[in-house]
Amino acid sequence: MSLPDGGPAHARLATRPSTLTAADVAWIALIPCALIGVAAIVLLGPPLGHALFSHSSDSLWPPDWWETTGRPEPTKHGRVIVAALMPAVLVFAIVVGARRRIALGARTVRVLSFVSYALVLTVVAVALAEQHPTFTGPEEPVQVTVAAVFGVWKLLLAAALVAIAVAVLRHGTVAARIAELARETRTRRWVAFGIAVALVATWVLKAVTSNRLAVGVVALNLPWTLNDSIAVLDGRTPLVDYHPIYARLLPYLCAPVLSVFGANATVYSVFMALLDGLALVAVYAIFRRVTRTSLLACALFVPFLATSDVSVPITAGVDAGLDTSPLMLTGLWPMRYGGAYLLAWLTARHLGGTRPRRTWLLFLAGGLIAIDGLEFGVGAVGATLVALLCARPPSSARDVLRLLANAAAGMLAAVAAVALITLARSGELPDFTLLLEWPRIFTNLGWFSMPLPTWDLHVVIYVTFVAAAAVAAVRVARREEDVLLTGMLAWSGAFGLLAGGYIAGRPDAIKITGALSAWSFALSMLAIVCIRGLAARSWRPTVPHLLVLFGLALSVCSIGGFPLPNQQLERLRGSGPAPDYLPAAQQFIGERTRRGEKVMVLIPMSYAITHQLGLRNVAPYGFMNAIVSKSQMSRLLHAMRHEQVRTAFIPAPGSYLLNEGDSAWPQLRLLEAIGFPQVASAARIIELRRS
Secondary structure (H helix, E strand, O other): OOOOOOOHHHHHHHHOEEEOOHHHHHHHHHHHHHHHHHHHHHHHHHHHHHHHHOOOOOOEOOOOOHHHOEOOOHHHHHHHHHHHHOHHHHHHHHHHHHHHOOEEEHHHHHHHHHHHHHHHHHHHHHHHHOOOOEEEEOOEEEEEEOOOOOOHHHHHHHHHHHHHHHHHHOOHHHHHHHHHHHOOOHHHHHHHHHHHHHHHHHHHHHHOOOOOOOOHHHHHOHHHHHHHHHHHHOOOOEOOOEOOOOOOOHHHHHHHHHHHHOOOHHHHHHHHHHHHHHHHHHHHHHHHHHHOOHHHHHHHHHHHHHHOOOOEEOOOOOOOOOEEOHHHOOOOOOOOHHHHHHHHHHHHHHHOOOOOOOHHHHHHHHHHHHHHOHHHHHHHHHHHHHHHHHHOOOOOHHHHHHHHHHHHHHHHHHHHHHHHHHHHHHOOOOOHHHHHHHHHHHHOOOEOOOOOOOOOHHHHHHHHHHHHHHHHHHHHHHOOOOHHHHHHHHHHHHHHHHOOHHHHOOOOHHHHHHHHHHHHHHHHHHHHHHHHHHHHOOOOOOHHHHHHHHHHHHHHHHHHHOOOHHHHHHHHHOOOOOOOHHHHHHHHHHHHOOOOOEEEEOOOOHHHHHHHHOOEEOOOOOOHHHOOEHHHHHHHHHHHHHOOOOEEEEEOOOOOOOOOOOOOOHHHHHHHHOOOOEEEEEOOEEEEEOO
C-alpha cells in the first residue's frame, strides 16, 4: 500500500541514510569546491601571476605608438590559470566521493542539490544579463561596446524552444517516432552527411576573399597569415629567420598551393576555406561516432556550425556597422581550431577502436599541432591526455607511466620531425624558444591588454566547460560502458579550460565569439548525455537538463545567421573600385629596386609584393606593426646587419600603420641613426638606403 506524502513513514524514509550516487556527489561537492576555487583564484592568482609573468627584460616599444598599447596584467593571468585548474578539484571530489560510498538522507540530498542548482542558475543568469563585449578597432585602441552576442530576443526564443520541445516530447508517440527516424540506415547516413557537407561548403564561402575584398576585419589577419605563407614560399624558415604570429607549420602546406595557383589573396583564402571545411566535417564525424545516429549528429552539427561563426555587429566608433565573423579570421579558422578539431577526431577514432590505434601516434599529431599553434595546440594535447585517462582509467601506476611514456614519445617524435625538416631547409636547427615569443608579448608585456570583466559571456562558457568535465567524472565513477562519449566529454571540457587563456588577454568581441565554437562543442557532448537521460525519464527534465537544453536552444537561434549562397556569390562578384594600395606599393618598390635584389620590406603584404617583383625579401617579420617590443626591434637590426641589407621600405605617416602625426616615429629615427637615411617617399611608403 502506498503511503501519503508527508506521513511519518515518508518522513522516516526521507531521513534514512542512503548511498550517494556519483551525480549526487557532484552536486553536493559543487558549492564547497566552488568556494575553494574562488578562494584560490583570489589568493593564489596574484602571487602565481607575478611569479610567471612579471619578470621580463623586454618591454613594448615605442611607448607612444598606438600599436604598442597595453600593460602587463600578471594578476589577471595568474587567476586565469588557477581558474582553469580548479575544476580538477571537483573532478577529484566526484571520483573519490563516489568510491567512498557516502550515505546521506534523501531530504538532505535534495536540499543540498537545490542549493547547487540555484547557484548555477544565478551565475548563468547574471552572466547572460551582463553581456557587454567590446571591440578594439585596428586603427583605434578605444574599447567600443557592441551588441550582445545573445540578445534578449534570442534568450526568450531559446526559452520558448525548450518549453515547446519538452511539451511535445512528453507525448510518448512523438518521442517514439523521432527515435524511429533517428535509427541509423545507410540511406540516412549518406543523406545526413550530404546535408552537413553542403552546409559547410556554403558557410565557408564567407572565408573566401580577394585583394579587393581584403578589408575590414579580414585585414586583421590576412596581411599576417598570407604574408607568412609567401615568406615560406620565398625561402624564409619559421623558428629560424622568420617570426610568424600565428601558424609555424601550416605555411609549409600553403606554400606549394600558392606556388602552383598564384601567390594572392584569392588562392590563399580558398585554400584556407578548404581547410576550414575539412575541420568542420571532422567535427561532424565526431558527432556521428558519439551519437551512433547520423540524423541526430546532423541535428547537433547544424547549431554547432552556426555558433562557431556568430557575428556581432559593432554599434559605435569608426567601425560602426562592421560585423565580426570568426570564419573570416584565418588566424582563428583554420589556424587554431583546425588542428585542435583534427586531434579531437583522431582521439575519437582511437577511443572507438579504429586507426590510429597506437597512442604515441596521437601525440605525434598533437605535438605537430602544438608546435604549429601553441595556445590551442597545447590545450588540445592536454585534452587528449585527459580523454584517454577518463575513457580508460589506469588501474595501476604502471598504466599511468605507460601512457605518459607514449605521450612523451609522440611529442619527441614531433619535435624531431620539425627539427629535421628545419635543418634540411635552412641548415640550422629550430629555436623552439621562439614558440613563446608572442605568448610572452601578450602576457608578460600585456600587448593590447583589456581587463577581464567579472561577469560576461565568458562566465557561461567557463561553466559549460566545468560541466563537461564534471559529467565525464561522473561517468568515470559509474564505469559507463560508452567510453567514447566519456572521453569526448572530458576532451571538450579540458580543451575549453586549457585554451581559455585565448579570451583572457584581450576579452573583446572577436575573442568572445571566437571561443563559442569550443563552447558549442562541449555543449553538444552534454546534449547527447542529456537527450539519452531524458529519453530514459520519459522526457521529464530536471534543472540540469533544462540548462543544457537552453544552451542548445541558444545555439539553434544562431542558425538565423546562415550566409545565403547567392549573397556570398554576389559579394565575391561585386563591383567596386579596386584598392590602390598594392599596385601603388608594387610600382614604387619596383621602380626603386632591381629583380633579385636583397631588400627588407616592412609594409603590409610585404612578401606578396616582393614575390611579384622577384625581390629577395629578408625581413624577419611580416611588416612593421609585427615589431612591437625592444627585443623584436633588436632582432630586426641584427637581421639587417647579418643579411647586409642596403635597401629597406617602411610605412610612411598616414598609412595603414601610422597616424599623420607620427612623422618622427622612433623606428624611423633609429634606422636613420644606424645608417639608413630616408631617400624617397611615395605611395605611403618610405625608402631607406644605406649611406
